[in-house]
Amino acid sequence: MPFFEQLAGNLVYGAILGSVYGLSTMGLSLIFGVLRIVNVGHGPFIMLGAFTAFWMFTLFGIAPVASISVALVLGLALGFVIFFAVIRRLINAPELSTLLATFAIGIFLEEVAKFIWGPDHRGYSWDIGNIDLGITLIPYSKILAFVSSIVIAYLLYMWFQKTKLGAAVRAVVEDSEGAAACGINVGRIYALSFAIGIGLTVASGVLVTLFVPVGINPYMGHEYTLKAFVIAVLGGLASPWGAFYAGFIFGLIENGSYTLLGTIPGVEPFSLTRFVAFSLLLVILLIKPTGLLGGESK
């Protein structure tokens, strides 16, 4: 049965892609969980990571997996700058303000990127061979991305669970006033969490480049903002771990429905797959806004 073979192959690919989706959404969920701010300009940070990987590779020949640390540091620095320049002033402002501000930051990053690098698509190929799974060929580069995502997510998890600072972040998520009463500098935790969230997002952009068939450009982030929303909502919006698992689910759903929709004549499966994703988003928001994987509401 070639159809089932194709479906199985696409699902394997979906799980691998899903790990990167999960990683790319963790920053969004972390920022929402700690600061109660939805970073509507999420995608452009992924774009910055993608350009980091591109330039590190084309200028210095550094493999994308090694660029992750560069992107992480870059993202952390950027996160701190944005926090102290803009976000800090909006902590107690109405939700409208933070939505508009993060949105504007995202557009600003895109436009700066377009100004510097131009609007065209760029790409690089990092070919280190394939592994034959019997049903499909998977490039080693993608396997490495898969492993890196899991390692980063695990390291973050350990940092949260085992360090004092991680515990402080968890305390602020639980109850920021209570945490402040216990002597935790909540403002500093906000800054740190925002920076880590942005750092993670930029770092995930490096891995995203291994999955974009048409190359990268300044506006590529848009698509990932939307996917990240679907994934974050799927995972409960406020939980980075929920987001990581939801990334896998989303990858499977996306690739599975693409294969199924491809069998219907007269439609464009690529666009319809996205339609399916957004319908999923609305359905989850309606029936279980706290996410399929549990998690707190509000």
Add this chain to the structure above:
Amino acid sequence: MTLYDKYASLIPVLLIYAVLFAIGISFPGMWQPVAFIMFYITLGQAFNIFLGLTGYVDFGYVAFLALGAYGMAIAVDSLGGANLGYGIILVGLILAILMASILSVAVGAVALRLRGAYFAIATIGVNEGFRYFVEGARLWGGSEGIIISGDMRNIFGRETANLISTFVSDILVFIIAILAAIMTILIMNRRMGYALMAVREDEDAAKVMGINVTKYKVMAFITSASFAGLIGASAWTLKMTYVFPSDVFLITYTVEAIVIVMLGGAGTLLGPVIGGLIYGILKYYLSITLPGFQLLILAPLLIVIVVAFPDGVVGAVRRKVTGSARKYLR
């Protein structure tokens, strides 16, 4: 408040429209910039009815503009041979309102149960989802869109078709702007306006006071969406004579509408007019002097407004003004 006090704020708005119109028709070469500015004023007026009065951000607002554009295109495209003359434009406008308001009812029923961030996320999902549905299911020509320039020439003849695209469509935008202003002040002076003000301040308290919060939110949403549909039909389809999904679902229009409303002052009648005026003039001359840099300049502007002047120009001026002049600045 006397009746005059209640509607006094309409005077500066209509005055600005009249001045713009006068400039446009009396000076050669000025009609185009005036129409350009007027488009943004009207867009701000329409969006303000929802964003300004309720305090909810709809990041998918452009979908209503797009549906209006499709409404007009479908009317001209499918009824082009029916010999309706100018009636076809009327049919198109009605279809535009109908399609935009049907979508707004559907979206409102789903998304307006959600608040704040969840609502914002849902609206982005609707806009993108709808666009991909049009492209993916090959609805209304799919990604190839609908082109009506040929139909327009067949119905009206070359010269009249030209006039419609360069003049009549702009006049329609003026009319929509006047209607939107009147609608805004009517809402503000009625129970609905006070109810929405209560929602904006504290939705839970409003609910406890017995206000049917959802009803008024949905009403504002549908009104705002219908105006967006009208703008899409006249300022997009009649002017450009084509509709492509990749153009009409562009999120840029939503951003522009947000910037205009926030710049002028959300929830005020005069705000979007002032915001549209400033933004329109700025963008018109920027697109001549620095083409392609509008968003690069706009985005920091929006950040500055949000951080430093959350009440916008009209809100800031109003706080300084005392006495009888205040009634003109609602």
